Amino acid sequence: MxxxxxxxxxxxxxxxxxxxxxxxxxxxxxxxxxxxxxxxxxxxxxxxxxxxxxxxxxxxxxxxxxxxxxxxxxxxxxxxxxxxxxxxxxxxxxxxxxxxxxxxxxxxxxxxxxxxxxxxxxxxxxxxxxxxxxxxxxxxGRLANANKELEQFNQQLEQKVNQRTQALQVSKQKLDKALIRQQSLFQDVLEMMSATIEYRTGLGSGYAKRIALQAKVLAAQLKLDEFECRRIHLCAMLHEIGTVGLTDDMLKQPSVSGGNLDETFANHPVIGANIIGQVKRFEPLTATIRHQNENIDGSGLPDHLTGDEIPIGARIIRVVKDFDFLIAGKQNKKKIAVDSAKTWLKKQAGVLYDKSVVDAFLYILDNKPQTEELDMIYSVGLETIRPGDVLTEDLTLDNGNTMLTAGQEVSAAMISKLRQYEKEYNTQVTLFID
Missing domain, CATH: 3.40.50.2300 (Response regulator)
Structure with missing residues (x-):
């Protein structure tokens, strides 16, 4: 001591x-x-x-x-x-x-x-x-005589507080209802915008949701805070909104062959950022949407940003959407297998993509970490699909025919048929499961 x-x-x-x-x-x-x-x-x-x-x-x-x-x-x-x-x-x-x-x-x-x-x-x-x-x-001791008076005062105060509390509860209920209506309206507007993008691009009803969920899970894997994860999720939902300003011919051009998007198509994020910037609530999303086609080495568009100059959300969306395009892009006539797409990402890490983002994304694809807080849609090829897996999206073949529907359980016989289809038509089949 x-x-x-x-x-x-x-x-x-x-x-x-x-x-x-x-x-x-x-x-x-x-x-x-x-x-x-x-x-x-x-x-x-x-x-x-x-x-x-x-x-x-x-x-x-x-x-x-x-x-x-x-x-x-x-x-x-x-x-x-x-x-x-x-x-x-x-x-x-x-x-x-x-x-x-x-x-x-x-x-x-x-x-x-x-x-x-x-x-x-x-x-x-x-x-x-x-x-x-x-x-x-x-x-x-000296306050003993004042206790009775204080008790009476407290009773009066409690009565006033109860009255005020009831009034506040009524106001809160009104505010809660207004907030629910506002959130519902916001969700309706978001879904309408997403549906407009999907209709304009022909990407399909599940594309935006798939990219958004994968981007959100990837952001969480990178230890970004909850607010940033939600913001990136929203950006991913709307990342193709600039395509509404492109002509039909321009929409047919996107390609990641050789590591570069068609320049005309690649600038649609600038249009999208301008559109989003008109809505005050969406203004914080503009930078991420604008720079989604920047390359980590500075060779991308529109501003040739490099490294951490590129918003983290843009770096995340770039990896997720390019991977999806390689294995399942509607306009991609040279789809590749999931494993080949992973190899592509590794090869381009440090050139087109942020290496830490690529590493985190590949970890998710390879390990499928379980989380109760976040939903996830995984892209798989026939080499990893298993009998009993349930599809989250329709499987539509290149000829436009729907072979499997969302919610359907994949059987061994169906996997065999899909392998035969790949071999016969020299193509790759990608399925989406949760």
């Missing part, structure tokens, strides 16, 4: 318990001018001290070898019930924290490593709380 006093006697006493002397030394240097300090490295010694001496505030480490902070604060509470108890922990241990709060009556907890200013502010608030608690106890 060590104690430290200063010339100016601190108003409150503070007990510090931590099994690491270096931690105690750091705390002493930080707090010695504001408090009368007593420090311990062993919980039993600290408890023995408390039986003979009063302290106003106790701050204990959570993880210690012989007695953890929860146990110490619980036992210390029985000795000095009125003291302020604070937990100092470097672990995200929810059970231990709850135990300390419930059994030790912890005022608050501070994480290691701490911010000096934040720790001082927390202690200052604890000290103020302690002083107020003591003052309250001293004033209790």
């Amino acid at each position: 060590t104690s430290e006093n200063t010339t100016d006697t601190p108003t409150l006493s503070l007990l510090l318990l931590d099994d690491e002397q270096s931690i105690l030394n750091s705390l002493k240097r930080l707090l010695r001018k504001e408090y009368q300090l007593v420090t311990f490295t062993e919980g039993q010694e600290a408890l023995a001290y408390l039986k003979e001496n009063h302290v106003d505030i106790m701050m204990s480490d959570m993880r210690m070898p012989n007695m953890d902070g929860a146990e110490f604060l619980s036992r210390a509470k029985k000795i000095i019930p009125n003291a302020i108890r604070i937990l100092l922990t470097g672990y995200s241990d929810l059970e231990s924290t709850i135990k300390a709060i419930n059994e030790g009556g912890v005022y608050t907890y501070i994480g290691k490593p701490w911010d000096n200013e934040a720790l001082q502010l927390t202690l200052a608030k604890a000290a103020e709380h302690y002083k107020l608690k003591i003052e309250k106890q001293q004033l209790t």
Whole structure:
């Protein structure tokens, strides 16, 4: 045990318990001018001290070898019930924290490593709380005659609060209904825009949803926050909106052969960004949509951005949509197998694509990580499809005939027929499953 006093006697006493002397030394240097300090490295010694001496505030480490902070604060509470108890922990241990709060009556907890200013502010608030608690106890006797009047006031206040609460609940219900209507309208508008894009491009009803889900899961795999994942999902839903400004002949041109899109078609994101920018709510989406055809090496369009200059959402959408085009693009007359498309992405990582995005996307395709929060549609070839897999989209052949429908379970016989079709027509079949 060590104690430290200063010339100016601190108003409150503070007990510090931590099994690491270096931690105690750091705390002493930080707090010695504001408090009368007593420090311990062993919980039993600290408890023995408390039986003979009063302290106003106790701050204990959570993880210690012989007695953890929860146990110490619980036992210390029985000795000095009125003291302020604070937990100092470097672990995200929810059970231990709850135990300390419930059994030790912890005022608050501070994480290691701490911010000096934040720790001082927390202690200052604890000290103020302690002083107020003591003052309250001293004033209790003198306030006895005012309790009846205060009770009457509280009853009146409670009545007013109840009336106000009822009014707020009515207002909230109205706001909730308005929000639901607004969200429903927004979803309807989004679906209408998506349907317009699909009708204009002929990409099919499942294309936008597929690209958007894959982009969202990829963003989550890259550890982007929830807001950014939702924003990228929305951008992916609308990434082809600029095609409404292209002629029919232009729509027939897209190709990723050789690593480059047709320049006329490749500039449709500029049109899309201009369209989206007219809607204030969609304005934050413009950069991602505009730069979806940029190449990581600066050779892309429209502004020849490089590396991290390209918005992360644009880099994600570029990988997902190009992969989809290679294996299932409606205008792609030279579709390749899923494995070949993976090889293409690897080859072009660092040239056309962000390598970290490619690596994360390939990890998803190869491992199919399970997540309850996010839906996903996987692109698979006949080499990986298994009997019993259920399709999320219709399988439409190059001749326009629908061979399998969404929701249908794939059988071994059907896989055999599809292999024969690939061989006979020298093409690749891609299926989509969840």
